[in-house]
Amino acid sequence: MAQTQEGVYRRKDSRFWWIATTLPNGKRIRQSAGTENRQDAEALLAKIRLEAFREHHFGIKPQRTWQEAVVRYLTVKASLKSYRDVQRICRMLDPYLGSLTLNQINGDMIWFIVQERLKIGNTPATVNRYLALIRNLLKMARDEWQWIDSIPKIRLMPGEVERDRWLTREEAERLIKAAPEHLAALIRFALATGCRAREITGLEWNRVDLSRRTAWLNKTKNGTPRGVPLNKDAIAVLEAQIGKHAQYCFTYRGKPILWDLTNTAWGNAVKKAGIDDFRFHDLRHTWASWHRQAGTSCDELKDLGGWKSRNMVDRYAKFATENLAFAASRIESTRDSKVIPLSRICHVKQAADEGESDKSLNILAP
Known part of the structure; x- marks a missing residue:
């Protein structure tokens, strides 16, 4: 087979220049120019050659677009459960x-x-989701793909x-009483286990052992079965x-339930129950809050909920106060007070005496 001549050329099976x-x-490049105009194809070829020359001889990387x-980035993230949100x-x-x-994405932008x-x-929380994606993409372009040498420092907004x-x-x-039968079952299971919506709707009987009182999830948010x-x-x-x-x-x-659970049936049930601003995922927050109020430790809750770190679990620490109950009782009015009576005058007098002593030491110092 004859070797293709370098430059721009036509192929019988394509209407574009190559x-x-x-x-x-x-490295050899053989690709479609994506245009039927010969001059545009030649311009693309010149651009590729120029960028390759600059990178090879001067270490200047070609300009990559957002x-x-x-x-x-979307190809890398295609397996995420939150892929639609990324898109x-x-x-x-x-x-x-x-x-x-x-390279044009800087602090001003x-x-x-x-x-x-x-x-x-948009709320600070929403804006932070956008900033986090920009930061993650740019870090990947710098550290993994080597497309750029530096990136702007991106701080998330305070006040979230x-x-x-x-x-x-x-x-x-x-x-539960306001929900239809199928939805009531999902709500009760979420409150009993803390499972997320997709974990519940995707649960199969071959992953449930009622005699051992255990279920195994293979479709979790972080991709780790538990x-x-x-x-x-x-x-x-x-x-x-x-x-x-x-x-x-x-x-x-x-x-099978294949749709988002926060639908019309959910909205009607929440409204009928007289509850405002409540999502299905908030059932997981409810489950965790109930556990901490009942005395479940943060480490136990972390394992129960399938969190990889304590960061998300610590938000529920405020619901457990039994470890501080004894400390709070120390100043109860019904108990014998052990507070040492101090007055401001005592402190002032003590400070004055210490000041006189310091002066005496300064006089005696050589």
Whole structure:
């Protein structure tokens, strides 16, 4: 087979011009120019040769665009459970960064994005999600892909309010009664185990052992399978689902639940129960809060909830005060006071006496 001549050329199986060249490092390029215009194809070839020459002889890396980086970033993140959220944030950032190279993304551009998003009403928490993605993508482009040598320092915004929404036992009972049968079962199981929505809807019977009171999750948020101990409440929910479906534990009208649980049925149940600002994921916060109020330690809660670190668990530490009860009782009015009576005059007199002593020492000093 004859070797393709270097330069631009046509192929019978394509309407586009193609380019062929050998770079200074010996790498051969054979690809479509993506254009039917010969001059545009020649311009692309010249650009590739120039960037390769500068990189090889002067160590100057070719200019990579934000859009190029996004394409590769999305490929890397394709297996994430939150992949749709990553896509959504990338689309939102495209009007700001889509026309820029990675080297053009600096502190001023980051500041501009922050101010624009705040003007349209985004909360600091929402803006931080955008900043975190930009920072993560740029770090990957620098450290893993070697596309750039440096990146701007991106700090997350202060003032992010941590969501602290959970139900009392009475509110939880109202919600369960207001929900349709299939949704009530999901709510009860979430409150009993702390499992996330997708972990519950994806639970299969071959991963449940009622005799050992254990379920094994293979579809977790962080991708790490884990076991879930089942208490009496969780066992009761699962026993009521036996026979409804051969594979999945939780179904609706005989079919697996494949949609987001925060839907119309959920909204109607929350409204009917008289509960405001409550999402399905807040059931997990409720479960964790109840555990800490009952005396479950943070380390136990970390293992029960499948968290990899204590950071997320420590937010619930405020609900457990039994370890401070004795300390709080030390100044109760009904107890014999052991507080040493001190007055401001005593402190002033003591300070004055110490000052006189210091003067005497200064006089005697050689």
